[in-house]
Amino acid sequence: MAAGKGTRMKSQRPKVLHRLGGRPLLQHVLDTAAALQAARTLVITGHGAGEVEAALAGLDLQCVRQVPQLGTGHAIQQVLPHLPEGEGTVLILNGDVPLIREATLRALAAACGGRALALLTVELADPGGYGRIVRAAGGGVRGIVEHKDASPDQRAIREIYSGIMAAPLPALRRWVMALQNDNAQREYYLTDIVAMAVSEGVPVVAQAVADDTEVLGVNSPLQLAGLERRLQKRLAEAQMEAGVRLADPARFDLRGALSCGEDVEIDVGCVFEGTVRVGSRVSVGAHCVIRDAEIGDDVVIHAFTHIEGARVGHGGRVGPYARLRPGAELGAEVHIGNFVEVKNSTLGRGAKANHLAYLGDATVGARVNYGAGSITANYDGANKHRTVIEDDVHVGSNCVLVAPVTIGAGATIAGGSTIARPAPAGQLTVARARQLSVPTWKRPAKTKKG
Ligand code: UD1
Numbered sequence: 457m458a459a460g461k462g463t464r465m466k467s468q469r470p471k472v473l474h475r476l477g478g479r480p481l482l483q484h485v486l487d488t489a490a491a492l493q494a495a496r497t498l499v500i501t502g503h504g505a506g507e508v509e510a511a512l513a514g515l516d517l518q519c520v521r522q523v524p525q526l527g528t529g530h531a532i533q534q535v536l537p538h539l540p541e542g543e544g545t546v547l548i549l550n551g552d553v554p555l556i557r558e559a560t561l562r563a564l565a566a567a568c569g570g571r572a573l574a575l576l577t578v579e580l581a582d583p584g585g586y587g588r589i590v591r592a593a594g595g596g597v598r599g600i601v602e603h604k605d606a607s608p609d610q611r612a613i614r615e616i617y618s619g620i621m622a623a624p625l626p627a628l629r630r631w632v633m634a635l636q637n638d639n640a641q642r643e644y645y646l647t648d649i650v651a652m653a654v655s656e657g658v659p660v661v662a663q664a665v666a667d668d669t670e671v672l673g674v675n676s677p678l679q680l681a682g683l684e685r686r687l688q689k690r691l692a693e694a695q696m697e698a699g700v701r702l703a704d705p706a707r708f709d710l711r712g713a714l715s716c717g718e719d720v721e722i723d724v725g726c727v728f729e730g731t732v733r734v735g736s737r738v739s740v741g742a743h744c745v746i747r748d749a750e751i752g753d754d755v756v757i758h759a760f761t762h763i764e765g766a767r768v769g770h771g772g773r774v775g776p777y778a779r780l781r782p783g784a785e786l787g788a789e790v791h792i793g794n795f796v797e798v799k800n801s802t803l804g805r806g807a808k809a810n811h812l813a814y815l816g817d818a819t820v821g822a823r824v825n826y827g828a829g830s831i832t833a834n835y836d837g838a839n840k841h842r843t844v845i846e847d848d849v850h851v852g853s854n855c856v857l858v859a860p861v862t863i864g865a866g867a868t869i870a871g872g873s874t875i876a877r878p879a880p881a882g883q884l885t886v887a888r889a890r891q892l893s894v895p896t897w898k899r900p901a902k903t904k905k906g
């Protein structure tokens with residue numbers, strides 16, 4: 457169910473598309489559902505349906521629109537025509553309850569077994585706002601009463617309905633079509649089917665979940681941030697169980713997939729996005745952002761480094777304050793220092809650019825030393841061009857290499873040169889005005905006022 461408005465988010469974006477751990481809330485639910493290999497997956501859309509459906513394009517599921525949105529029971533009424541005939545178990549999930557686990561859902565579906573109505577419940581210290589599980593004197597479930605319809609006695613009940621259930625398909629059809637909206641919200645409540653099941657003598661199973669994180673919903677930015685921390689705690693613990701040494705699990709953010717070899721240390725405040733693969737004996741300094749990258753063995757990434765779409769070969773040193781952009785491919789033992797930006801460039805073994813430099817669209821050979829303040833002028837205002845710097849070149853400080861240009865192997869480029877033509881191998885090339893001293897020159901003296 458993903459048709460609700462999410463008023464309390466106070467956002468233009470449909471609630472289920474807000475991100476948790478880098479993925480939309482709804483995507484979390486769908487990924488978990490996909491693991492169950494259901495015969496059919498249906499998503500009920502309504503509020504912001506166009507946007508939600510666009511976000512789901514290409515997935516193996518069917519969207520069913522609910523317009524207008526008259527409650528959770530009304531939402532399920534819309535999908536009934538799209539469900540197969542005959543027996544089966546229908547699992548009903550909430551698009552805004554993202555951290556439900558696969559094992560919990562499997563157990564719930566098993567408890568239903570195509571015959572019983574299985575409700576996922578939890579005990580909350582503060583049950584305000586939720587539907588309460590009402591039990592008979594003998595302990596059996598009698599029904600669910602919504603918070604707004606509950607009496608003071610019922611509001612004291614701490615056992616709540618999570619919004620997730622598994623129901624036998626033929627019975628679900630019958631019950632949902634019989635729902636009425638004579639309640640405080642004038643809505644068709646799906647939860648009213650519980651009393652119907654009880655009156656028909658269909659077994660109702662309340663299955664309690666131990667970890668409330670699994671059933672917490674997102675209704676506000678505060679709850680979204682709270683759930684993000686819980687998710688990050690789970691992810692940080694999984695990394696530490698795999699041997700990664702996090703300086704502080706409370707200051708670690710993973711928004712994708714991170715795999716690490718042995719003896720990896722990650723300092724505080726780092727953010728990993730997309731798919732990041734890290735080798736063994738790697739140290740990542742504080743406050744680095746690393747997205748879609750591959751880091752080799754024995755690499756040191758110093759603090760405040762930004763890496764995206766790049767590869768760092770083994771034994772490399774990067775940062776602090778370095779930026780590797782898409783297509784940066786650093787060979788083994790490459791050093792990239794502070795305020796150096798590398799984009800769409802390959803660097804050979806042992807190449808170094810240690811200070812304040814730019815390498816864009818460049819092919820850099822082994823052992824090249826690229827001086828402070830030097831840049832490749834790779835863009836002529838219309839097209840990008842390549843710079844080739846062959847092995848063992850030494851580029852002095854503050855040089856401009858105007859692409860397309862090639863610097864031959866072993867060449868030395870004098871500091872301050874602007875190189876727009878090929879520089880021959882093995883030679884010193886100087887391309888700057890010759891230094892001139894003027895012995896007769898006198899510094900102007902200050903003229904007296906008035
Ligand atoms: C619902 C349950 C309540 C439970 C709570 C758990 C009902 C009547 N109440 O309450 O017992 O404790 O969830 O979080 O079911 N939705 C639609 N169409 C609609 C209305 C809602 O698709 O017309 C979707 C929402 O997008 C959401 C889910 O259904 O994913 C739950 O809706 P919401 O309004 O949040 O339900 P609650 O009132 O919180």
Ligand code: CA
Pocket residue numbers: none
């Ligand atoms: Ca509601």
